[in-house]
Amino acid sequence: MLSLLRPLLAACLYLLLPGGQCRMPAYNNGFHYQDISNGNGNGEIYFNGVRLHVESPQHAVSAARGSSVILPCHYHYEPELTAPRRTRVKWSWLPANSISAPVSPAASARETEVMVAMGNRHRSYGSFQGRVRLRRSAPGDMSLVINELQLNDTGRYRCEVIDGLEDESVTVELELRGVVFPYQSQKGRYHFNFFEAQQACQDQDSTLATSEQLFTAWEEGLDWCNAGWLADGTVQYPITVPRDGCGGLELASGLRSYGQRHRLLHHYDAFCFSPAVKGTVYFSKHPTRLNFTDAIQACATSGGQIAKVGQLYAAWRLMGLDRCDAGWLADGSVRYPITKSRAYCGPPEPGVRSFGFPPPFLKFGVYCYR
Structure with a gap:
């Protein structure tokens, strides 16, 4: 104004x-x-000698799913006022999937209101209702507290302080700690369009990874030669060891990108992101091996349910799950997690080993989630 x-x-x-x-x-x-x-x-x-300042000591915050997190935001006047003023504070949110996605100006992503407060009055919106509040630990503290963090809470949060004609804001990025993993269709390589890839990740208690999350995974050693969809509609894959068939020996290690692809017509794999699990993933102890149907029942009998792929990856990466026993998962695949390499447990690198999607009558162990 x-x-x-x-x-x-x-x-x-x-x-x-x-x-x-x-x-x-x-x-x-x-x-x-x-x-x-x-x-x-x-x-x-x-x-006349007065200016409103809005600041945050942290411009990026990470937390685990299911936990509480504080997004810091403070405001003050310079010089300080002798009497308090009635300011309006608005927190808004731009989902992670919208931040890096290129869109036309007419269809640009809009921030969603999270909370509006003035004095002792406040109101929260949408999925944030009942989960957010202002910390108010000191004068000028408008930090946002989010409880019971959900899978889709990641993104950019804006703290906007409004005092008459003055309007200042600061942004804070919220990330969930988690793990990126490649995921293929039961039909094999390159069978997902963008929307099918989105659904496949959701079915495994995950979301499509962002470019930033894939880059972090590459920095941590993820090497995968199959291209997969990301949340912004691009198709990429991470290479730590350059080789023929994966961009060639002449290219340096890094993220290989096909750029934006047609979301309906083009088909690839998916890169999913799974945050920390709220419960426990465990290998069900059973006297005999189980076919897929019996594996589902065994988990139910033990008070849980058959684990999803994203839950197994999160338990392996974030909770140190290590088991050299192949077991069924909810999508019909058979996998096992290794954090400490040893004989007869596959390659020397840590990871989640996969047997693919064997016929459901074959017998293995089972990984459950409770």
Whole structure:
């Protein structure tokens, strides 16, 4: 609003000739405005010695799913005011899937309101209702507390403080700690369009990974030669050891990108992101091996349910699950997690080993989630 007022003030100063009149609309927010165009003619205005500052000591915060997190935001006046003022605070959110996705200006992603507060009154919106509050640990503290973090809470949060014509804001990125893993269809390699890849990840208690999450996974050693969809509609794959068939020996290690692909017509694998699990993933102890149907029943008998792929990856990476026994998972695949390499447990590198999707009548162990 201040930017809209400046041209009007400049016009008034220019037109204020002898006998002329220029009336400003009556508005008073408690600040005194003063013309500082003396000598430079630019007609700028400023609050008489008072400025609103909105800051955050952290511009990125990470947390585990199911936990609580604080997104820091503080405001103050310079110089300090002698009496408190009625300020309005608005927290809004841009989901992680929308941050890096290229869109046209007409269809640009819009921030969603999380909470609005003025004085002791506040209101939260959507899926954040009942889960958010302002910390208010000290004067000017408008930090947002989010309880029971959900899988889709990641993204960019904006803390906006409004005082009359003054409007300042700061952003904080929220990330969930988790693991990125490649995922293929039961039909084999490259069978997902973008929307099918989204659904496949959701079915495994995960979401499509962002480019940033895949880059972090590559930095941590993820090497995979099959291209997969990401949340922004691009198709990429991470290579730590350059080789023929994976971009060639002449290319340095890094993320190989096909760029944006048609979300309906083109088909690839998926890179999924799974945050920490709230429960426990365990190998069900059973006297005999089980076919797929019996494996589902065994988990139910033990008070749980058959684990999903994302849950197994999260338990392996974030909780150190290590088991050299192949077991059924909910999608019909057979896998096992290794954190400490040893004989007869596959390659020397840690990871989740996969037997693919064997016929359901074959017998293995089972991984359950409770």
